[in-house]
Amino acid sequence: xxxxxxxxxxxxxxxxxxxxxxxxxxxxxxxxxxxxxxxxxxxxxxxxxxxxxxxxxxxxxxxxxxxxxxxxxxxxxxxxxxxxxxxxxxxxxxxxxxxxxxxxxxxxxxxxxxxxxxxxxxxxxxxxxxxxxxxxxxxxxxxxxxxxxxxxxxxxxxxxxxxxxxxxxxxxxxxxxxxxxxxxxxxxxxxxxxxxxxxxxxxxxxxxxxxxxxxxxxxxxxxxxxxxxxxxxxxxxxxxxxxxxxxxxxxxxxxxxx
Amino acid sequence: xxxxxxxxxxxxxxxxxxxxxxxxxxxxxxxxxxxxxxxxxxxxxxxxxxxxxxxxxxxxxxxxxxxxxxxxxxxxxxxxxxxxxxxxxxxxxxxxxxxxxxxxxxxxxxxxxxxxxxxxxxxxxxxxxxxxxxxxxxxxxxxxxxxxxxxxxxxxxxxxxxxxxxxxxxxxxxxxxxxxxxxxxxxxxxxxxxxxxxxxxxxxxxxxxxxxxxxxxxxxxxxxxxxxxxxxxxxxxxxxxxxxxxxxxxxxxxxxxxxxxxxxxxxxxxxxxxxxxxxxxxxxxxxxxxxxxxxxxxxxxxxxxxxxxxxxxxxxxxxxxxxxxxxxxxxxxxxxxxxxxxxxxxxxxxxxxxxxxxxxxxxxxxxxxxxxxxxxxxxxxxxxxxxxxxxxxxxxxxxxxxxxxxxxxxxxx
Numbered sequence: 001x002x003x004x005x006x007x008x009x010x011x012x013x014x015x016x017x018x019x020x021x022x023x024x025x026x027x028x029x030x031x032x033x034x035x036x037x038x039x040x041x042x043x044x045x046x047x048x049x050x051x052x053x054x055x056x057x058x059x060x061x062x063x064x065x066x067x068x069x070x071x072x073x074x075x076x077x078x079x080x081x082x083x084x085x086x087x088x089x090x091x092x093x094x095x096x097x098x099x100x101x102x103x104x105x106x107x108x109x110x111x112x113x114x115x116x117x118x119x120x121x122x123x124x125x126x127x128x129x130x131x132x133x134x135x136x137x138x139x140x141x142x143x144x145x146x147x148x149x150x151x152x153x154x155x156x157x158x159x160x161x162x163x164x165x166x167x168x169x170x171x172x173x174x175x176x177x178x179x180x181x182x183x184x185x186x187x188x189x190x191x192x193x194x195x196x197x198x199x200x201x202x203x204x205x206x207x208x209x210x211x212x213x214x215x216x217x218x219x220x221x222x223x224x225x226x227x228x229x230x231x232x233x234x235x236x237x238x239x240x241x242x243x244x245x246x247x248x249x250x251x252x253x254x255x256x257x258x
Numbered sequence: 259x260x261x262x263x264x265x266x267x268x269x270x271x272x273x274x275x276x277x278x279x280x281x282x283x284x285x286x287x288x289x290x291x292x293x294x295x296x297x298x299x300x301x302x303x304x305x306x307x308x309x310x311x312x313x314x315x316x317x318x319x320x321x322x323x324x325x326x327x328x329x330x331x332x333x334x335x336x337x338x339x340x341x342x343x344x345x346x347x348x349x350x351x352x353x354x355x356x357x358x359x360x361x362x363x364x365x366x367x368x369x370x371x372x373x374x375x376x377x378x379x380x381x382x383x384x385x386x387x388x389x390x391x392x393x394x395x396x397x398x399x400x401x402x403x404x405x406x407x408x409x410x411x412x413x414x415x416x417x418x419x420x421x422x423x424x425x426x427x428x429x430x431x432x433x434x435x436x437x438x439x440x441x442x443x444x445x446x447x448x449x450x451x452x453x454x455x456x457x458x459x460x461x462x463x464x465x466x467x468x469x470x471x472x473x474x475x476x477x478x479x480x481x482x483x484x485x486x487x488x489x490x491x492x493x494x495x496x497x498x499x500x501x502x503x504x505x506x507x508x509x510x511x512x513x514x515x516x517x518x519x520x521x522x523x524x525x526x527x528x529x530x531x532x533x534x535x536x537x538x539x540x541x542x543x544x545x546x547x548x549x550x551x552x553x554x555x556x557x558x559x560x561x562x563x564x565x566x567x568x569x570x571x572x573x574x575x576x577x578x579x580x581x582x583x584x585x586x587x588x589x590x591x592x593x594x595x596x597x598x599x600x601x602x603x604x605x606x607x608x609x610x611x612x613x614x615x616x617x618x619x620x621x622x623x624x625x626x627x628x629x630x631x632x633x634x635x636x637x638x639x640x641x642x643x644x645x646x647x648x649x650x651x652x653x654x655x656x657x658x659x660x661x662x663x664x665x666x667x668x669x670x671x
Binding site: 002117118119121122161164165168169171172173175176179182183186187188190191192193195197200201203204207208210211214215217218240248249250 | 338339341342345346348349352353355356357358359360374422429431498578579580581582601602603604605612614632634636639642643646649650652653654655656657659660661
């Protein structure tokens, strides 16, 4: 299965996700919405597996390839979180964002060659990337929660609880990704932490979410708002870490491609 | 938690205003110190100073955490508000670092261009270590098994920060160049100064393997890959024998990964260091058919192109390396002899040294007559790894329980 086949999987997946995101709001069709969501995930997963087999290396080398995983994880996290917390907006927002990332990949595919430089050939490569992208997906859904909370005058305890949980679990994956990256760096580049621009930004992102977690240990109305703003700023910093770093003048010599 | 009555700043219990004020003052003091005294010299911490500081830090955390935990000052210093302020301070300093290109030695007034050796960063780092250490000891006094995640995360981070920060001064990195068949123990540091090490390496053989290269069509006038605006490549792939390249239909008739040229300009498979990839293709466009061998060449063999018309030719790109392997014997002063292969991502550890594949003669490629190694000495690596593993356990516990039960914050008040 090559990149040329992507469109035959991408379009059905997008359609199923978007329709699922609409149907979830009506009680009668909520069941159908779940089925559609899962079918979309299955179709998308099938493509990733086929593509992986074809290129004979994990499809995680280029920015476009990480977007594939982001779409997949976001829909999975969105579905599981919806089942757990019963918020329809979770399903529709995650479906919409996943669809946007798929469309970006359709319009701006990147070179998907088979070669992978020796430093990337490590057992830490897959868990490092998967763990990170998974945490990004969770932080994405936590951010949606935070925006809804800031928008409402009356803060809904359940949504706040959801945001807390997403950030705790997301932070666990973020730390695992970072630590596995450190072990890998020791094996490949001689030191576990070199303040490579990507590492500096990973540290920044980490500190921002750590700040949120600590603010939430003592709660009152003022710190609640501060905490919610931390979630939003942290997510902006996260996006810079993931996508923006390569455009910064301070990061022209990073060893990270994405 | 009942809302506090109105209190003046500085009156205990201290909360956010005091924490932010104190942290901010320390950052400011760091900036002033930097502008007066210049950057912090990390190598002042080299052995035995860092051992002394480690001991002092441990004693301080234990004493303050165990015996002064009733003190309002200590509960504030290791409390939530101070931790948020310290984390925000680290966030602030690392943000400056993220936007400023970093160099090894600072040339700016406040040290923004070498943040990790600026006074402000070092001071906040030490304060964080102290606050974190005291809190961990305070919480360990009332051990609760349900706070296991807390202990793993906080003591793991403490160990990691302490040993990576202080251990940095004891780290040594050198480059060693070894010729095939020879034994070497002389190395060079960053400033190209030579040093003799207690580790010697004999290089038996250096070899590398390549990925199949790509095909491209170039403009014979200037050598640009066509189309110039968006160069097109055909990735050679034994599973995909057909494809398109800049309007030409490509059929792969034969691909030899390790090929040697015959006298009649055809190629045959020979596995030897001077071999290079070669391909026989058939290219078709508007009933024009071109076919023949294409080869990228190397130091030992000429390249071969397939002319398409007067102005363009099909060529092979330089292959990307898949693997570098050095076959070596390593000797140490402790009279160990290790026969092994060193590859990228597969370093070899012996005593406190880690030996990495570093480089080779780029122009010669597989024919390189030498191999370069990086030798890293890091005696603080083991406690750092213990810290990393503890943090990993802590992270897994966070994933497992989520926000879960409310952390036992109130016993800290």
